[in-house]
Amino acid sequence: MRTGLIAGSIAAIVAALVSLPxxxxxxxxxxxxxxxxxSLIIGIAAGLVWDKLAASQRRLPYYAGVLVMGLIAVVVIAAVGDIWLERFLSFTAPLAVIAFSVSGVVAANLGRVPLTASRWPAPALLIVAAVIGIGLVGQGDADSGDLSLPEEAVTRSAVESLQYLVGEGSEITFTVGEQLSRLPLPSDAVVRTEALSGGLNFDGQPSEVTVDLLSLSSDQSFRDRYMRDRMFRDFPVAVFTVNDLADLPPEFFSGEIFTRQVTGFLSVNGIEVPLTFDLEVRNDGDVLNVLGRTEFxxxxxxxxxPNIQNIVSVEDKVSVQLLLVAKPK
Known part of the structure; x- marks a missing residue:
């Protein structure tokens, strides 16, 4: 058992680190x-199999065969799961190869040597594996809904305009906490789109930004289909309107970043609700950059x-980040 714990702990450390990117x-x-x-379970299993085959004259080939069959079984399961869950195979297969290979080699080599020395390596390695595995949860490739203002232009163009068209480079993200049923670890689901249009007017006329909800996408196609086919099928756009943006500080004309709150009305699903954005604004002359944050x-x-019964539960609060890149009319 101690052999398997050591092998599994080493495999767990390696596989957890490799999984990050x-x-x-x-x-x-x-x-x-x-x-x-x-990986720890695979290592323990490898150690038990090695001990079980101690009396066999063909111990090594039988042992290798069991590990290969286990690896094949995991890869086949991952390939089937990839039909429903994107990247299941590409994520699981390389980690399975690492876990089975490291566990197999370490367990076999340790199993040939009597472990009469100190008993500390097994619990010590197990603690290290647990610290790495638990401590790095949430690190790596997790998608983020955070947006930021683009880099400031080296030189500011002397363009004086009070009317701007929202265009290329604009983006909006929606971040909501979700949790799979029976799993203790929550995560953030992030959906985003660059399909924004509209105009920003600082001359007293209303400003309006339209978001194409059917173009929202995330890192999972099943989530995208749910949004497209069920959530927003009957109301494919959202429109945020502000009646007056004319109250401009001096920083608007000097190109410095300034902050302000803007309250408008969000029209979606056939209703209008008031919504307040916290804004960071920088006017580069030929480009106006606006970063907004709000919640609903x-x-x-x-x-x-959008909960899926017995599968996914979603938090009620949605965090929004909006980046508008607009050019003078």
Whole structure:
């Protein structure tokens, strides 16, 4: 058993670290903690198999055969799972190869040597594996909904305009906490789109930004289909309107970043709700950059929280980040 614990702990450490740059199919189910746990189980199993075959004259080939069959079984399961969950195979296969290879080699070599020395290596390695596996959860490739203002232009163009068209470079992200049923680890689902249009007017006329909800995308196609086919099928656009942006500080004309709050009305699902954005604004002359942040709840929009019974539960609060890149008319 001690041989398997050592082998599994080493495999868990290696596999957890290797998993960081890989694209997880689902962060709250496939992360460093679950990778480390699976690798530890494989290592323990490898140690038990090696001990079980102690009396066999063909111990090594039988042992290798069992590990290869185990690896093949995991890869086949991952390939089938890839039909429903993107990146299941590309994430699982290389980690399975590492876990089975490291566990197999370490368990076989340790199994040939009597472990009469100090007993500290097994618990020490197990603690290290647990610290790495649990401590690095949420690190790596997890998608982020954070946006920021583009880099400031080297030289500011002397363009004086009070009317701007929203265009290329604009983006909006929606971030909501979600949790898979029976799993203790929550994660953030991030959906985003660059399909924004509209105009910003600082001359007293209303300003309007339109978001194409059917173009929203995330890191999972099943989530995208749910949004496209069920959530927003009957109301494909959202429109945010502000009646007056004319109250401009001196920083607007000097090109310095300034902050302000703007309250307008969000029209979606056939209703209008008031919404306040915290803004950071920088006017580069020929380009106006606006970064906004706000929150809303599904109840505000009269949209049923998109939970999938017994599979996924979603938090009620949605965080929004909006980057508008607009050019003078």
């Amino acid at each position: 890989l694209r997880s199919p689902l962060d709250n189910a496939f992360n460093t903690a679950t990778v480390a746990l699976a 709840t599904w109840d505000q929009l009269q949209i049923r929280t």
